[in-house]
Amino acid sequence: MPTTVRDRLVDAAFELFEQQGYDATTIDDIAARADTSRSTFFRHFRGKDDVVLPDHDALLARVGERLSMSAPGSRAIALREGARVPLDHYLAEGPTAMARYRLASTIPSIRDREIASVQRYVRLFAQHVHGWLEDDTDGPLRAELVASSIVIAHNHVLRRWLRGEQDEPTTRAGLDRALDRALLALRADPSAGGATIVISGPDPDVEQVLEQVRAALNAPR
Amino acid sequence: MPTTVRDRLVDAAFELFEQQGYDATTIDDIAARADTSRSTFFRHFRGKDDVVLPDHDALLARVGERLSMSAPGSRAIALREGARVPLDHYLAEGPTAMARYRLASTIPSIRDREIASVQRYVRLFAQHVHGWLEDDTDGPLRAELVASSIVIAHNHVLRRWLRGEQDEPTTRAGLDRALDRALLALRADPSAGGATIVISGPDPDVEQVLEQVRAALNAPR
DNA sequence: GTTCGAATCGGTACTCAGTATCTTAAAGTC
DNA sequence: GACTTTAAGATACTGAGTACCGATTCGAAC
Numbered sequence: 001m002p003t004t005v006r007d008r009l010v011d012a013a014f015e016l017f018e019q020q021g022y023d024a025t026t027i028d029d030i031a032a033r034a035d036t037s038r039s040t041f042f043r044h045f046r047g048k049d050d051v052v053l054p055d056h057d058a059l060l061a062r063v064g065e066r067l068s069m070s071a072p073g074s075r076a077i078a079l080r081e082g083a084r085v086p087l088d089h090y091l092a093e094g095p096t097a098m099a100r101y102r103l104a105s106t107i108p109s110i111r112d113r114e115i116a117s118v119q120r121y122v123r124l125f126a127q128h129v130h131g132w133l134e135d136d137t138d139g140p141l142r143a144e145l146v147a148s149s150i151v152i153a154h155n156h157v158l159r160r161w162l163r164g165e166q167d168e169p170t171t172r173a174g175l176d177r178a179l180d181r182a183l184l185a186l187r188a189d190p191s192a193g194g195a196t197i198v199i200s201g202p203d204p205d206v207e208q209v210l211e212q213v214r215a216a217l218n219a220p221r
Numbered sequence: 222m223p224t225t226v227r228d229r230l231v232d233a234a235f236e237l238f239e240q241q242g243y244d245a246t247t248i249d250d251i252a253a254r255a256d257t258s259r260s261t262f263f264r265h266f267r268g269k270d271d272v273v274l275p276d277h278d279a280l281l282a283r284v285g286e287r288l289s290m291s292a293p294g295s296r297a298i299a300l301r302e303g304a305r306v307p308l309d310h311y312l313a314e315g316p317t318a319m320a321r322y323r324l325a326s327t328i329p330s331i332r333d334r335e336i337a338s339v340q341r342y343v344r345l346f347a348q349h350v351h352g353w354l355e356d357d358t359d360g361p362l363r364a365e366l367v368a369s370s371i372v373i374a375h376n377h378v379l380r381r382w383l384r385g386e387q388d389e390p391t392t393r394a395g396l397d398r399a400l401d402r403a404l405l406a407l408r409a410d411p412s413a414g415g416a417t418i419v420i421s422g423p424d425p426d427v428e429q430v431l432e433q434v435r436a437a438l439n440a441p442r
Numbered sequence: 443g444t445t446c447g448a449a450t451c452g453g454t455a456c457t458c459a460g461t462a463t464c465t466t467a468a469a470g471t472c
Numbered sequence: 473g474a475c476t477t478t479a480a481g482a483t484a485c486t487g488a489g490t491a492c493c494g495a496t497t498c499g500a501a502c
Binding site: 156 | 334340361362365370373377402403405
């Protein structure tokens with residue numbers, strides 16, 4: 001089978017990291033186990049932690065593409081499908097994604113880089129949402145809130161799968177539920193003219209709702 | 222005046238970083254300009270980037286303290302005052318905070334560490350909020366959403382001040398407004414029994430509101 | 443078949459961050 | 473004054489990351 005040098009390096013790195021720890025394994029160790037040289041390692045990866053992390057660049061680009069082709073009427077759909085892109089990617093990756101998660105949970109250096117990567121997704125979502133809210137005062141803040149909520153919802157369901165707490169179908173369905181909750185912030189829009197009503201909850205009683213509305217309107221705000 | 226070695230090191234580092242860039246200045250440079258030795262530098266700071274970052278540990282502890290002494294009736298107040306702790310700290314710091322912001326905006330290494338620090342605040346808030354929502358299904362997700370919204374609101378107003386776009390009083394008032402928006406996610410609680418009503422916006426017309434409520438209740442959800 | 447060019451890889455040497463350890467000077471403490 | 477503690481300087485080492493050079497291979501063009 002045509003295993004490339006790059007693949008051998010990744011495998012060697014994962015094995016050594018899990019086996020003898022991150023700090024304890026040198027790049028020479030990784031290169032040696034992959035039957036190649038230190039130079040070659042640095043030709044393929046920017047650094048030691050780079051081996052573990054997936055290439056977010058490609059994934060980020062795909063998410064950006066999805067968000068770019070969004071019509072004014074279907075913003076929410078674009079956001080949901082944008083969030084689905086990385087989730088599907090990791091679900092398809094399977095065990096590799098899980099191994100990476102184990103490492104990212106343990107090794108501070110890698111966890112920090114992972115957090116920084118997550119932030120790039122937040123910024124990407126925020127940029128698009130901000131563009132959609134151009135006329136809004138407080139646009140940047142709302143955009144950031146919505147963006148981070150989406151990413152949090154995504155990571156929430158992803159982590160449960162990575163930890164083996166959920167199977168794939170449950171995870172996919174979970175994203176939709178989590179996004180429901182996350183996008184409440186988008187739906188409740190205090191900057192719109194008049195008032196914005198958000199009603200959530202199972203089968204509300206109409207009279208009770210109206211009573212609550214009266215109370216809310218009469219209360220000092 | 223009794224400038225300590227530590228202070229001299231910090232000053233030297235800031236000057237050199239701004240003057241000749243982060244990567245271009247070695248720790249020897251910093252030590253030399255502070256008229257001390259490399260050993261002393263590492264005795265005071267864990268690493269090169271540590272000089273720039275404030276000690277989040279103390280700040281984090283103070284926020285945690287404030288959140289810990291929160292009664293069931295005053296959760297929202299605790300969150301607001303918890304968010305005010307770091308804001309007040311940076312406002313008091315003044316120019317130093319601004320210089321740090323300039324560096325963090327420019328130098329990827331420092332920015333990544335800054336992002337990781339922010340994440341620690343999110344986790345702290347989330348832990349407390351999660352404790353308060355113990356009985357809630359989806360508690361962890363809601364807690365994360367609320368926590369990150371608070372931190373985003375905080376950083377939003379802080380950044381505007383750091384960039385010199387706002388004066389201090391405006392910034393303090395801005396935090397409250399930003400938190401209003403951020404905490405919508407907390408108020409709109411789909412897991413509560415019955416329904417939850419969130420009404421936001423300036424001076425809503427009662428009839429219009431009731432009409433919207435009827436429409437929302439009649440619409441298929 | 444030869445030659446040219448472009449990748450790909452290995453090898454060497456260097457800078458610098460970070461750690462460990464030892465020694466020294468100064469400042470309390472009894 | 474002798475003793476302990478603490479802050480600082482000095483030295484040496486490991487390992488990440490960079491720069492550069494040379495060797496090999498594989499095609500394509502002539």
